[in-house]
Amino acid sequence: MKVPASSLFLYAALFIALPSFSIAHDLRHSYASSKKEPRDKALASASNATDNTKHDDIADLQKRDGSKYVFVHHIRTLTYASIHASSHSQYIRSYDYDYNLWVNDFNQIRAKNIDAVALNVGRDPWERQRVQDAYNAAAAVGVGVFISFDxxxxxxxxDTTVEWANELSGLPAQFKVDGRPLVSSFSxxxxxxxxxxxxxxxTGGFLMPFIYNIDYQQLxxxxxxxFLDTWQCWGCSWPQGDYDKNTEDDHYYMDILGPDRYAATASPWFFTHYNYKNFLLRxxxxxxxxxxxxxxxxRDQLRFVEVLTWNDFGESHYLNSGPPTEGSQPYGTTWTNGYPHxxxxDLISYYIEAFKTGSYPAIATDTIYFWSRPHPAGINANNDGLSRPQGWDWTSDNLWAAVFCSSTCSxxxxxxxxxQDFNNLAYGVNKISLxxxxxxSITVKMRKNGQEVINYTPSDFQYRGWTDQYNFNAxxxxASASGSF
Structure with a gap:
C-alpha cells in the first residue's frame, strides 16, 4: 500500500527549512495525481453551495466506552531561530512570553473543553524557564500540559529527553494517560x-510522538x-493536493496501528510565505x-485528537485573535496582524463536545461564522519579493460561512x-458560501419570523482587488443574535 503524502509532505516541507520548495512540491503533485476526485466536487466548485447538516439525533454518532481526549498544540516555547533563522532579527522572541500570557492562553483554551496543551520545546537555554512558567500557569488555571519535544x-x-520528562512529570499540571505522563514529539x-x-x-511515559521518515509498517x-503507545499524524489535518480532505490517510495508519493507537489531528488553515517555505494547503x-x-x-476507533495549533502564526493555523506580542511570530510574517481566528x-468547540461526549450539543444561540481571504487568488501583488505561494490555484475565491440555527432561519x-439569500435554513449547522x-465590505444577516436578528459588517476588513503582498490567510x-426568536 502506498504511504500517504500526509507523512511524506510533512517530512519534506512542513517545519523543516529547505533551500527550495522543489522536493515538497514534487511530492504534493505526485500524490495529488494518484488521488480520486474530491468526494463532493460539485459542492467544492459550486458558486453558491449550501450544505445543511442536522445534528439533533444522538444515533448519528458512533459511540463506545472509554474517554476521548482533545489537545491543542502550543509552539510558544520554541524559537524559530533554532530551526531556520539566518540572523538574530528573525527570532521569535519567545522568552518575552511571561506567566500572565500563559494564564491568558490557558484560560481561553480551558473554556473550550480542551484536556491538555502540548508544549513544543526546542534547544535554547531560556526555554526551560518558560516551560516552568507554563506548568505553573496551567496548574493555576486547571488545565493539563505535556511536552512535545521538537x-x-x-x-x-x-539522556536529555529523559531528564526533561522526569523533571516535569511530578508537577501538578502534568497530563497523564492511564496514570502515565504523556510524552509527545515532532520528529x-x-x-x-x-x-x-x-x-x-x-520515564514510565505514555508515548505519543509524530515520527516520520520511518517504515510505517513497523508501527x-x-x-x-x-512498542509506541500511540502515533500521531500531523499531515493528516489537511489535504495534500487540489482536492477536499478525506480519510484515506487516517485509515491507512489506523489499519497499521489498530484501535486507540492512532492519534488524529485537525486544523482549520495553512498558509506560509517566507523565502524558505512559500505554500498553502487547501x-x-x-x-x-x-x-x-x-x-x-x-470516533469508535479514536481516543486522541490534537488541534493544530493554538499559535503557529507563521503557518496561519492559529485559534486566537492574533500575535499577543511583537516577538510572537517570525520576522517577516506579514499576514497575521488584523486577521483574527x-x-x-468558538466554532470547533461545538464539534469538540460532540467528539468527547458522543452527542452534539443543542444549539441555543443563532450564530453566523464566516471567513474569507483578503484578495483574489490569481492577482499579482504590487510589491512582493516572493512569488505567489505554491498551491495558490488550489483555492477558490469564496466567502465561507457556517450558520448555527436554533430554529428555521434565513x-x-x-x-x-x-x-445572495439563503432561505429557510433548518435547525442545525448549515454550511453556505458566496x-x-x-x-x-463583508456583511452577514439573519432573519427569523420576519424579524432581522443579525446584521453585521466588520469594520476592519475589506475584500480588495489588489494587494501589495500576497496574503492567503483568512x-x-x-455574529450572534441576542434573545430568543
Missing amino acids: YTSFDCNV GDCLGPGGWQAVRDR RRGGSWG ADSWLVIARWEELISM NAFF VTLQVGTYS PLNAYG YVGS
Whole structure:
C-alpha cells in the first residue's frame, strides 16, 4: 500500500527549512495525481453551495466506552531561530512570553473543553524557564500540559529527553494517560526505536510522538516501532493536493496501528510565505468543519485528537485573535496582524463536545461564522519579493460561512454590492458560501419570523482587488443574535 503524502509532505516541507520548495512540491503533485476526485466536487466548485447538516439525533454518532481526549498544540516555547533563522532579527522572541500570557492562553483554551496543551520545546537555554512558567500557569488555571519535544531543534539525546520528562512529570499540571505522563514529539526518528524504548522505560511515559521518515509498517504491534503507545499524524489535518480532505490517510495508519493507537489531528488553515517555505494547503469546502465531521464519524476507533495549533502564526493555523506580542511570530510574517481566528475556536468547540461526549450539543444561540481571504487568488501583488505561494490555484475565491440555527432561519451573505439569500435554513449547522464577485465590505444577516436578528459588517476588513503582498490567510468573524426568536 502506498504511504500517504500526509507523512511524506510533512517530512519534506512542513517545519523543516529547505533551500527550495522543489522536493515538497514534487511530492504534493505526485500524490495529488494518484488521488480520486474530491468526494463532493460539485459542492467544492459550486458558486453558491449550501450544505445543511442536522445534528439533533444522538444515533448519528458512533459511540463506545472509554474517554476521548482533545489537545491543542502550543509552539510558544520554541524559537524559530533554532530551526531556520539566518540572523538574530528573525527570532521569535519567545522568552518575552511571561506567566500572565500563559494564564491568558490557558484560560481561553480551558473554556473550550480542551484536556491538555502540548508544549513544543526546542534547544535554547531560556526555554526551560518558560516551560516552568507554563506548568505553573496551567496548574493555576486547571488545565493539563505535556511536552512535545521538537527534535528539529531539541537535542536528539536519550539522556536529555529523559531528564526533561522526569523533571516535569511530578508537577501538578502534568497530563497523564492511564496514570502515565504523556510524552509527545515532532520528529524523533534520530533516537531510533532503541532510544524511544529507553525513554519509555526510564520515564514510565505514555508515548505519543509524530515520527516520520520511518517504515510505517513497523508501527504494527511486533514491529520495531510497535512498542509506541500511540502515533500521531500531523499531515493528516489537511489535504495534500487540489482536492477536499478525506480519510484515506487516517485509515491507512489506523489499519497499521489498530484501535486507540492512532492519534488524529485537525486544523482549520495553512498558509506560509517566507523565502524558505512559500505554500498553502487547501482549506476550501469548510475544512474546519469537514475535518471534525470526519473525526466524529471515526470516533469508535479514536481516543486522541490534537488541534493544530493554538499559535503557529507563521503557518496561519492559529485559534486566537492574533500575535499577543511583537516577538510572537517570525520576522517577516506579514499576514497575521488584523486577521483574527478566535471565531474558528468558538466554532470547533461545538464539534469538540460532540467528539468527547458522543452527542452534539443543542444549539441555543443563532450564530453566523464566516471567513474569507483578503484578495483574489490569481492577482499579482504590487510589491512582493516572493512569488505567489505554491498551491495558490488550489483555492477558490469564496466567502465561507457556517450558520448555527436554533430554529428555521434565513441568511444573507454580501460582499460589496453582490449578495445572495439563503432561505429557510433548518435547525442545525448549515454550511453556505458566496462567490466573491465584488469588492468591498463583508456583511452577514439573519432573519427569523420576519424579524432581522443579525446584521453585521466588520469594520476592519475589506475584500480588495489588489494587494501589495500576497496574503492567503483568512479573516474569521462571527455574529450572534441576542434573545430568543
